[in-house]
Each structure stands twice: as C-alpha cells, then as structure tokens.
Amino acid sequence: MGYGFTVEDVAFLRSAAGIAALAEIDHLALTSASHLADVAAARRTAGERAAMLVETVLLRRKAKSKVEEAANWLFTDDALQQATPWQVAKYRAGRFAGRAVHDVTCSIGTELKYLAQVASLTIGSDLDPVRLAMARHNTGAPVVRADALRPVTRDAAVLADPARRDSSGRRRWRPADFTPPLDELAATYGTRELAVKCAPGIDPQDVPWAGEIELVSLDGQVKEACLWAGSLATQGVSRRATVLRSTVDSWTITDADPSECPVTAPAEWLIDPDGAVVRAGLVRHYAARHSLAQLDPRIAYLTGDTPPPGIRAFRVLEHGRYNEKSLRRLLAGRGIGRVEILVRGLDVDPNALRPRLKLKGTDEATVVLTRVGSAPIALLCKAERVSAG
Structure with missing residues (x-):
C-alpha cells in the first residue's frame, strides 16, 4: 500500500527544507541490492522523515514513464x-x-x-x-x-x-x-x-x-x-x-467512417488491428480506410497487398487448414526454432501448443491460428515493422 502521507507531510515536502532533504535522498541508489543500506543512511540523516522522503524519491523515479516532468511532483503509491x-x-x-x-x-x-x-x-x-x-x-x-x-x-x-x-x-x-x-x-x-x-x-x-x-x-x-x-x-x-x-x-477512426470491405482469402500481408479498433467494433472501418479485406466477417484479422504504415504487420509465407501434425511438419521443414503463436477464434493455448511442436532450427516466424467459417486455418508469417513513410 505504500507510505501513508499526511497533509503535514505534503507541507514539509513543499518547503525549502523538504526540497533540500529530497535532493539529499535522491543521491542514494535505492536499488534492490542497496535498499537496506540506503534506508539506514536515510534514517541517519532524516530521522523519522526518512520513510516519507524515500517513498517520494522512489515514486518520482517510478513516475517517469507515466507522468511528464515528474521530477518535482508529489505522489501517493495508489494515486500513481x-x-x-x-x-x-x-x-x-x-x-x-x-x-x-x-x-x-x-x-x-x-x-x-x-x-x-x-x-x-x-x-x-x-x-x-x-x-x-x-x-x-x-x-x-x-x-x-x-x-x-x-x-x-x-x-x-x-x-x-x-x-x-x-x-x-x-x-x-x-x-x-x-x-x-x-x-x-x-x-x-x-x-x-x-x-x-x-x-x-x-x-x-x-x-x-x-x-x-x-x-x-x-x-x-x-x-x-x-x-x-x-x-x-x-x-x-x-x-x-x-x-x-x-x-x-x-x-482516430469512428463509426461514421466508411465500413465497406470485402472478405477474401489471405493476401500477401496479414494485419492485426490495434486493440482500440477491435474493442470499439471498428475493424471493418479500419479495413475500408486502408483498402484491406477480412478473412472472416466475425474475426478481427485483416489481409491485403499493402499494410498500413507505422505498424507491425505479418508477411504471409504459407497458409492452409490447421492441424497440429501438419503445422509441426511445416515448421520442421522450414527450420523454425522460435515461434510466436497468435490465436483468435480457436480454443488453442499457445503456451501448451509450443512444446508439442518440438521446434528445432535457427530461424524464427509467427504462426497465426484462426478460422474461416468453421474451418481452422494456420498462417505462417514473418513479422515486419512497416515504415511510417
């Protein structure tokens, strides 16, 4: 739950004495390896205020990825x-x-x-x-x-x-x-x-x-x-x-945008739309914007000859009906030793499947398991970062 700050603590931390004390504590590494020694040093210099000061310094460091210009901010752990x-x-x-x-x-x-x-x-x-x-x-x-x-x-x-x-x-x-x-x-x-x-x-x-x-x-x-x-x-x-x-x-994209898109077999690229698009129910609108098609009207994977810029897309190497034995044989034949497994629309646990594939080799790939209609399909892909242009 973290340190329980009081209004009096906040007043001290905002004061000239508090700012100076925080600067002193900020010189400490406060890593997992040095934490006990650093806390002891903080207690020697700050006495009963040590816990408050250490917590504030740690929260400011933690906040750097979440709060712009967090160096002088005050936080509680829950609030952060x-x-x-x-x-x-x-x-x-x-x-x-x-x-x-x-x-x-x-x-x-x-x-x-x-x-x-x-x-x-x-x-x-x-x-x-x-x-x-x-x-x-x-x-x-x-x-x-x-x-x-x-x-x-x-x-x-x-x-x-x-x-x-x-x-x-x-x-x-x-x-x-x-x-x-x-x-x-x-x-x-x-x-x-x-x-x-x-x-x-x-x-x-x-x-x-x-x-x-x-x-x-x-x-x-x-x-x-x-x-x-x-x-x-x-x-x-x-x-x-x-x-x-x-x-x-x-x-941004909305349901007021065009939504007409075809349903086709896999083309050169497979695209997994951003999660916000999927959760908002705007997959068809996204497909229409980028001249893409759906593999299946009920599945969020899209396909096309040109992926949208600035995304991670999947170049389709092979595709066909999925069963575990044929997928294992395909990966072995291509020397795939490391594989990312993406699943949508099928009851398959990637973590349980991976060891059963008995991967050997030096190459790596992405396997996408999904369905078209009632048929399970597997797509062997290479993930690529598409230039933002």
Whole structure:
C-alpha cells in the first residue's frame, strides 16, 4: 500500500527544507541490492522523515514513464498507479479546449495539469485532502474538497474518473460498484457536458446516457474507455477508437467512417488491428480506410497487398487448414526454432501448443491460428515493422 502521507507531510515536502532533504535522498541508489543500506543512511540523516522522503524519491523515479516532468511532483503509491498516462491526459484535454472544466475526481492532478493549459477556466476537486494538497503543488490549479456527487460548480464541463478498485486493491467490474457509481454520476450531471474515464471493457448497454464511447490505446496497449455526453460527444459518432503513439503520428477512426470491405482469402500481408479498433467494433472501418479485406466477417484479422504504415504487420509465407501434425511438419521443414503463436477464434493455448511442436532450427516466424467459417486455418508469417513513410 505504500507510505501513508499526511497533509503535514505534503507541507514539509513543499518547503525549502523538504526540497533540500529530497535532493539529499535522491543521491542514494535505492536499488534492490542497496535498499537496506540506503534506508539506514536515510534514517541517519532524516530521522523519522526518512520513510516519507524515500517513498517520494522512489515514486518520482517510478513516475517517469507515466507522468511528464515528474521530477518535482508529489505522489501517493495508489494515486500513481491509478494516474492516466500523460499522453492520454494531454490528448483528452484537447477535447475540452476553450471550455470551463471541473475535474470532479482530480486526485493528484495528472488530468488537471493539461486541462489548465487549454481550458478557459479549470477547477479540481476530490475528497482526499492529501491528494488535493499534492494536486495544488503539482499543477498550481485551484482545488477544493468536495464530493463528486454534490456539485460545487455550475455550467462547467465535467471530467470524472471513478475509482475501480476496492479498499483491498481488487478490481471492480460492475459500473454500479465504482466510486462514484456511473449512473449516479450521469444523473448528477445529466444537463452538463460530461466525460467519464472508465475501463475499456465497459458494456455500452450499461451506459445508455453516453453519446460517444471512445477506446484509447497508447503504444499498442488499450488503456481506457472514455464516455462522452452532451455536446462533448461528437455529433453522428457513437463509437471511436483513438490510437496514440510515441514514435509515429496518432490517429482516430469512428463509426461514421466508411465500413465497406470485402472478405477474401489471405493476401500477401496479414494485419492485426490495434486493440482500440477491435474493442470499439471498428475493424471493418479500419479495413475500408486502408483498402484491406477480412478473412472472416466475425474475426478481427485483416489481409491485403499493402499494410498500413507505422505498424507491425505479418508477411504471409504459407497458409492452409490447421492441424497440429501438419503445422509441426511445416515448421520442421522450414527450420523454425522460435515461434510466436497468435490465436483468435480457436480454443488453442499457445503456451501448451509450443512444446508439442518440438521446434528445432535457427530461424524464427509467427504462426497465426484462426478460422474461416468453421474451418481452422494456420498462417505462417514473418513479422515486419512497416515504415511510417
């Protein structure tokens, strides 16, 4: 659970003495090998404040991959785990540009920071006084202590990120068990512009009030769904997939885009669409955008002669009906000793299958196991990174 910070701790960490003490502790390696010795050294120099200082330094180091410019931020362990990656927070803030915005579950301020850069007016609120003190330090934005279900602003657009874990850290799956519950949030702000961050597995039937459901991925990993209501929802769009990338251009696709695509046999390339596209139910729209085809109308794999730029695609070497014996023979004949196994639409466990293939050789490949209609098929491929152009 990490160190239990107090408001007094936050005040000290923000002071000149606290900043100097943190700089001193930051000189320690604090690795697994040196941890005990380093903690002992911290206790000699900082006394009873050692645990607080060590925790803050460790959390800042841990936050570098998640929080932009985290060197001077304050965190709790739970708040950092729950924080939105900065790339996602920055992207989402753009949809609030020019509006007055109230982040009603602001926590330590990871969303508030970017909202303050683009909104006409920004305020944050939370029930946790420690997180509020940290948010005030981290962002400089105005924050107040308030219950998300008891509005303290009028007219402002609202952003909410309900807690999806209980006090023991176990994940909650039912929207009614979130804190605050989704339906209560929607009822409280029913006449306001509203955006609610939630888990990517949200069932649209559980949130009929959401005008637009946006699935967001970052560098290939689906991070969240965001529910947009009121005029924040894009007119004519009910589903959106947004794909954020650190190294290539980000992009978005919606159910308002064309969706006509053929169903064909495997072509030169096999494409596995980004998880946000799959979860948003926009595989056909993605195929239409890039002149691709489906292997089967119910399976998310796509195929074509030219893969989209900037993705990892699979050059098809051979394909045919799948059975374990023929696949083993095919891999042996090509000298494949290392294999990536991807499965969709079949009840096959790659980890159980791999040792039964008795791989020998120096080459490597990707095997895609799927189905066309009721027929199981195997595709032997070479994975390649396609240039972004």
